[in-house]
Amino acid sequence: METFDYIIIGAGSAGCVLARRLSDNPAIRVLLLEAGPPADKFWVRTPAGMAKLYFHDKLNWNYFTEPMPEMLNRRMYWPRGKGLGGSSAINGMVYIRGHRQDFDTWRALGNPGWGFDDVLPYFKRMEHFERGGDAYRGQDGPLWISDPVIRHPASADFVAAAERHGIPRTDDMNGALHDGVGFMQHNIKHGRRHSAWMAYVEPVAQRPNLVVRTGCMVQRIVFDGRMATGVSVISGGETRVLQATREVIVSAGAVNSPQLLMLSGIGPGEELQRFGISPVALSPGVGGNLQDHFYVHTSYRSTRDSSYNHEITGARKYWTGLRYLLTRSGYLALGSSQVAAFVKSRPEEDHADLQISFRPMSFTYHGNGLVEVDREPSIAASVYRLRPAVSGTVRLRSLDPLQPPLLQPEFLTHQGDIDAVISGLRQIRRILATEPLASRVVAEILPGSEVQSDAALLDYLRQHGNSAMHPSGTCKMGSDPLGVVDERLRVRGVERLRVVDASIMPHVTSGNTNAPTMMIAEKGADMILHDAVAHCPRQAA
Template identity: 40%
Template sequence: MERLEADYVIVGAGSAGCVIANRLSADPNVSVVLLEAGPADRNPWIHIPVGYFKTMHNPTVDWCYKTEPDPGLNGRSLDWPRGKVLGGSSSLNGLLYVRGQSSDYDRWAQMGNRGWSWEDVLPLFKRSENQERGADAFHGADGELSVSNMRLQRPICDAWVAAATAAGYPFNPDYNGETQEGVGYFQLTARKGRRCSAAVAFLNPVKSRPNLKIVTGALVKKVEIENGRATGVSYLAHGRSDALVTCRREVILSSGTINSPQLLMLSGIGDGAQLKDNGIEVVHHAPDVGRNLQDHLQARLVFKCNEPTLNDEVRSLFNQARIALKYAMFRAGPMAMAASLATGFMRTGDHVATPDIQFHVQPWSADNPGEGVHPFSAFTMSVCQLRPESRGEIVLNGPDPRTYPKIFPHYLSTETDRRTIVEGVKIARRIARHAPLKSKIAEEFRPTADLAMDDYEGTLDWARNYTASIYHPTGTCRMGQDERAVVDERLRVRGVAGLRVADCSIMPEIVSGNTNAPAIMIGEKCSDLVREDNRQIA
């Protein structure tokens, strides 16, 4: 059996794990082992912004999870891509840099999680950020994570922004600034037309450090626990041989909202009855492991256009060659595109103080990003509820780490969630009827114009059939002060010493926006906490 030893063992080289490995290994007096189940990020499509068309649903770099049939979606199952590669989901995602609202983090602090208010976390966002626009009160310019403006513009997205402002929504040039509310254009995690994943930003500059060992192809089987303390992890190396890493200080799980609770349960930390049903000895009864699952559900409206869109640009081989040449020469054009160009953060009514819906606007349309675009001119207007009340869970499906757990999202299971998605669809359709966008739309394709604007039940049923995940699962190792919380405000797993969780699973409530930037912030926060606590011990 292969054996390694280190001061710190980090499980998962995703957005948070890469940051933690970088920060902890900056101290030459400590050793760090970073384990990743997937391969190195050598697939060239990972580094091309539009490469998510090729990497999502590709089992060599994507876990390719799928939810259980969901009653809230009329029994449909949804694909949940998750990165299985250095960089984790930041190597597959749509590159959109969104932090959420300041009130998100203030609510975390109000729940008793000291150190997680907006005032506390803003410096962590700024620390990581290398903002193309320069530093200011809300942005940093000296960090590793490149944040840049779009290198692509399309008239249909400009028309959407103009129509939204005509409909009464203010233009906002910086949704990560003083206020989130308004419409504008996304920024993305890219530099000079190349994806800036967490691996590119945080691992590549430090991977030659002698005190940092990065191990790929390492599927962790469980955390080793002796006398109530984590002493290391056992793993399967490249699917063939057993291996073990022992740690002198801490094990840190940064495996994501699905894998982190699964690993806790495989290690005997979880609901006692569920563990026994799966033949696992109970080390610590923690009934909320895997629960509190939250996700952003998007309704994807598609409108046929009377002028060309990106659908037309990519259909012919000649145009594909022209696009490839433009990217090769200038790192520009459609291949430098993030998942969406335009965005909007809006309130569905005066009953909410801050935006409760978000738009992702794309100059193309498809049933699924991995299946190619529609054979007609069209664009997509996607809208999601930012703070869903629905709560799902991850359920263990056997003692073998190679067997995927069951995912029960429980989408649209509250009246607030149903009402919000319906109102979001209505707002989208109203924007489409304002100039200058109105003149560019030839047909309401999905939903069709036959669906009456005020038909609540009809719109809800349409949403149940045509919504999809934006791939923002969170919350399954909830942080909190109550006894049922999985981790405390210092990310320490309750009931087991020397073990932390640091990824989006620790969110008590999902943030009001895309989750990659918050995951990196969580990595920054965890590295600070680990160093503080171990400095006190020393």
Template identity: 45%
Template sequence: MFGANGLQDFDYVIVGAGSAGSVIAARLSESGQHSVLVLEAGGAARHPWIRIPIGYGKTFYDTRFNWAYTADPDPGIMDRAMYWPRGKGLGGSSAINAMVWVRGAPSDYAEWGQVALGWDWPDVEPVFRRIERWTGAAHPARGVSGPLTVTDVSEHMHPLSRAYVQAAQEAGFAFNPDYNAERFDGVGYYQITTRNGMRASAAGAYLRPAMRRGNLRVETGAHVTRVLFEGGRATGVTYRQNGQMHQVRARSEVVLCGGALNSPQLLMLSGIGDGAHLQEMGIDVVHPLAQVGRNLSDHLGIDHLYTATRPSLNQELRPVWGKLKAALRYGLFRTGPLSMSLNHGGGFVQVHEGDGAPDLQLYFSPLSYSKAPSGTRPLMSPDPFPAFRLGFSPCKPTSRGVVSLRTPDPFDPPRMQPNYLSTEDDCAMMVAGSRLVRRIAEAPSLRAVTVAEKEPGSACESDAQLLDHARRACGTVFHQCGTCAMGRDPARSVVDARLRVHGVAGLRVADASVFPTIPSGNTNAPAMMVGEKAADVLLEDAKHGGAS
């Protein structure tokens, strides 16, 4: 597809083949009426460790599949520099995440709808159903014919996970068999994006089937360096592939789907962002937009580690014979611990009185790796003693960080300043979460299988001690979002409700960066929903007179 100028021309150029980009590419190319190019900086992401669900422990630090970013040292967490893995390759972070499928609370989207028309819960709920191929109990709220398989694994839980769910009920929280149906709060078992025991990423569900179409082209190893403009309109991009620079033109629109870290980085590299910062970097200002890279949100979590009186997954996965047994079971039947995610149980509960929406997400794993060397996540080489982890993350943190340019070099990582635990509310929630975890651990069903709390331990008791432990031991839950937020006011947001960059024609952003506020749970499902909604508005605009 070459234009008269000798450059390659496509109707749509999509930057990034992650959770949203894969969806948009598939939907835009369905009719055959639009030519679509997807540029992905990573590779094809076909390695066995990507396809085996528990293999995400192997990809956690593998730079073939992972950008392996490190945020700036943060005073809120004792000046630690937090490690932030981000997916690199087809499927993006959906190819390396823990696969937990959480739509979020209806109240999350009520917040979105206040600043962006068309994003309230009644608007997005049908879109989630469109995505899903749900394998669990039938419910009118669940989709059953969508591209992405969401698997009910509740029948395959470890006995300790069942003890956790029972203990949480004894602590006063209702059992919820399907948090993605009519009720969000309660405790239960996590649903995961697997199909027949193998990971179901956005690439596998959407992009790879669409790649058979003649109007869709996907280029891997193609690192986009800049968006091109003519007269205030985005007209294409430049990218490097195999050491060579290329240009491609977009007849209709350029859509950025690089995620919460790379989409704002590319906007700034292209001259869209805070004018003073761009000038400091020596970048010509194409359009000043101060909120690019602002509003960075993330879920911050912490685990309490308990030694157990009964075998945990540690005893199944640590011995050589256990590894062989698990591998054989997986190879023959696609079942067993290798077919699962790390967190079996969890839930969404309220610890502070308010509007009734959950304010804490819970996690339970019958596996521990407290002795793991720095820079490793050896899920197949856990602790030698029986243990489990009971953790939490506040649903709606109020601390906000910033993504900016470290250098004007597009091949350098962006600068990431999380500003974790920089508000009193967030600090109070970390203390409340630890106390709630202990309350569940003391309930009869877990107390019966527990030896002791190993970390942080009984000596850590006062609010000050619990907060100090949180600052030292907390970690990201890998839910960075919000850095190109939707909104009506260009002074307070980056894109409008139709995901168009304020003040620039022909350019949209569609990924987790556009979330106005952070959802209450995991972010992969909302990111894919954004992809579906983005495709809807792009196709609507094409039908009614072309691009923005």
């Protein structure tokens, strides 16, 4: 039986950080398991290749929600990364930490050590910020963070138009001023995607004390009583048990981490009973508190010089591709959105509860997952509510870990969420109707100028709303009865088992979730090393 000190389940945004930090000590033997394949492909490393990965048959779990009554019984597509780097290998590469208040709220909910001042050093430790370090930013970390290589004039005009509506300009949304409008930063290094795998593990993959295995699906965590001692995996059609003498760490993400805990006997009693799973520890919060950002897209026909659609479609896309191959610059080196505005849906909000993103190009999202750049000159903006009022669930579909779980996000079931997103749509319209941006707009395509009333806009949300790919919270950290892990990310009710990924967030952060997920792993690695238990000679059951 193979034995390691630590077994990490999932080589995504959190798992890669953990593998690097734990294996920094050559005396510690680390195993990093990934269900998917290696992700060393041209379109993975090329920033604009994200559209080709959105429905990839090998690098994406390609999940769907259950039918949602409030959304015309639609089954919404939920892409999740599957492969080295996880979702950081297929996402839009946007780097947003979130608002200071997000983390102070985590601390106030009974999680000491998780306030903004506590986590800031970990954000800084992971960053190599292109502009240099300061009180808020790091420069010596492994993760490269850059500004857009092209600042399109239409994007600059969006910032100027938003300022005219009283939204303050910020030169660094990850610095002193989060709420405001400005250019986004991305995990892009010299024109190439810098995923968690590329930043953290690829440079040290030859370490003798670090073993990385792809194509390994973990069936369950193995226990001796209430002590986690290893994992049972399926690899190459065979089932094997691997032993962890110190800890098993679950970093499979907000969908798969609760699924694995339940399959291993940790979860709500009724869910375990429904599938005849012998309980190891009853934990009613597992799979609950599913939070995500409900996202809605708008697009506008524009003047030709306001959009770069023509640069990445038709015959010109070959010139753009050649430019990228020769220089690693141009439009193929850009992330998903250029500019963001963090704004309030209503004056009573304490701080911004909406994120509006703008891009000087547009695409059509097809129901089968295909994303296609529009051929006509167009620009686009999207909005989502940062702090949703409701949460959903992840539940088991089958005892087979290869079967997708049941996803029920409960979108559009709370009037506050609906009102906030509709406010965001109206704010997008006001900004795009303001100079210097207004003269770039020819016509509104989506939702369409005829869609004006709240009822009509709600119908649009039901038909066109989607996930922003930010699921979180399903193994939440907390001291209340629904808390799955404690403030040191240890699973309550068992020993030598932690969850370290976006699923531990008590509330989803105010923005894209990749950066805070990696921060969680940076902090989690320090906790694991500090709490290291003595070598245990027990064999897995």
